[in-house]
Amino acid sequence: IRLHLAEEKVCRDITELFRDDFIRALQESFLWPTEACALLLGPDCGHFDIYASWNITLPKVPKPPVVPPTPPKPGSPQSRVLFLTDIHWDAQYAEGSAIKCKEPLCCRNESGTPTWRHPGAGYWGTYSNCDLPLRTVENLLQNVAKAGPWDWVYWTGDIPAHNVWSQTRAQQLNELTIISKLVKKYLGPKVTVYPAVGNHESTPVNSFPPPFVQGNRSSQWLYDTMAEEWATWLPAEALETLRFNCCVCFGCFLFFSRYESTITGQFFGHTHVDQFQMFYDQETMTRPVGVAYIAPSVTTYINLNPGYRVYYVDGNYPGSSRIVLDYDTFILNLTLANDPVWSLLYRASTAYDMPILFPSNWDALIKNFLTDDRVFQKFWYLMHKGHVSEPCKDTCKTSLICFLRSGRYDLLQQSVHTPQYYAFVCQMFFCL
Ligand SMILES: [Zn+2]
Known part of the structure; x- marks a missing residue:
């Protein structure tokens, strides 16, 4: 609330939602205080590389020979x-509700009534945080x-x-x-x-939560329904994996x-x-x-x-x-x-x-x-599905190109796509 990250109600509600998981994670964490601080608040507060411990041991057999791709014969299916x-x-x-509001998501009954400056939410959807x-x-x-x-x-x-x-x-x-x-x-x-x-x-x-978390704090409530709803599409082993953990x-x-x-x-x-x-x-x-x-x-x-x-x-x-x-x-x-x-x-x-x-x-x-x-x-225009407000120049362009070249899933974890975001991820991976 003091950091003005969001409205008071949003802050209170989300803290409430995360409380049990957060306390549990803190209790079971092996992190040093500086590592915990770096994880939560970023590199100014300490050092922690969340991906450092992810080692993949590949089989000892050599890499299969590289076969450059070739186009299929014309007319192939x-x-x-x-x-x-x-x-x-x-x-x-809610159609007609406010498209600008105090919460992170608008166009809802609770978003209030539209002002003269912004018309209400559209019937099929709205360009906004909706x-x-x-x-x-x-x-x-x-x-x-x-x-x-x-x-x-x-x-x-x-x-x-x-x-x-x-x-x-x-x-x-x-x-x-x-x-x-x-x-x-x-x-x-x-x-x-x-x-x-x-x-x-x-x-x-x-x-x-990882598989060792059992009972009500686990993800079982979610995986069980998924396995049920998706049973027609997935083979038995995939459903098992789903139930076990994702x-x-x-x-x-x-x-x-x-x-x-x-x-x-x-x-x-x-x-x-x-x-x-x-x-x-x-x-x-x-x-x-x-x-x-x-x-x-x-x-x-x-x-x-x-x-x-x-x-x-x-x-x-x-x-x-x-x-x-x-x-x-x-x-x-x-x-x-x-x-x-x-x-x-x-x-x-x-x-x-x-x-x-x-x-x-x-x-x-x-x-x-x-x-x-x-x-x-x-x-840039196609990337935003034909709806852009400003062109992407200078740092925005360099950073976005860096992102396209960087092939790392960890970068995909944020769904923010502002120029500042690309600048941030690219500092992290020294492409600039
Ligand atoms: Zn999404």
Whole structure:
């Protein structure tokens, strides 16, 4: 409250929500005081490298031979893959409510009435700190159902809204259940959906206690419902893993570098904007070996159009490479949205003039950003799903390019995408 991080009520409620987990973590922590302080308040307060202890021991067998990717024969079959991420349905979304408010999430009944300067929240969504009403999520699902059938679907979580100070387990489970049922209803029983858990599925947000935490403070309440709702899509072992414990993975870049000729794509959401991240070989850090695609969110949070992604993947036929050949990003343009039309914002190969989407092509595109600012500003516009307020220059540009080159999942843990944020992460990884 004294630091003015948020409104008093928000601070009080979120402290209450985190209290039990925080005390438990403090009791069981092995950290020295300076380490704890660095973890909580940053490097000014002490030293702690949260990723230092993450060592991955790779098998002693040598790295498999590097096979440079080759394009498939013209006319080879392609799979169409739907990618949905960061839905963030706000059950309290209220058309006509204030779009600017004291809380971190607006466009809700509690946000108050609009002022003369800002009109009220829109019917389908709003450019502000707002999530989506259910009708927009349902409209999206109707729309993608018409565009099917899909060969398969990736759905990386974050179903609930951003009211992280006032969430309850019952609400989180209700939202998980309702959206999972809608996905099943619209996409039909035949398509396989590969769902993943987002950091917002839990409450308190980001709270995924390790497996040794048992009983009421564990994540069992969440994993059990997920296993039930997702049972139709996932094989028995995956459901077991889910029930046992999930998911978040750091330090894998060594693994991805080792198996560069086997892993043909990595698919992420979480930042809400449309990006990619490069991986380079461990020896020289100059040869591009992989790319992680970061697809844009369904939600508008913050100031974005709603969106989704479609990938085109080589296959399925004997010997298919499963390489990502191209992708499309679709948006619902809220400035035109009396009648909701989900339209193609761009196709990667066309927008960036790339014959195919190999890691070397993405690397060349980044070099192009440095020499031709128009291409970079186009990327900046597409990254925000066609809704930007200011161009990205100077530190913003350098830092964002650094981010695209840095291929580290730990950087993805923050969904902040301001110029200051990129400057911050890049200081951390000395790219500048
Ligand atoms: Zn999210």
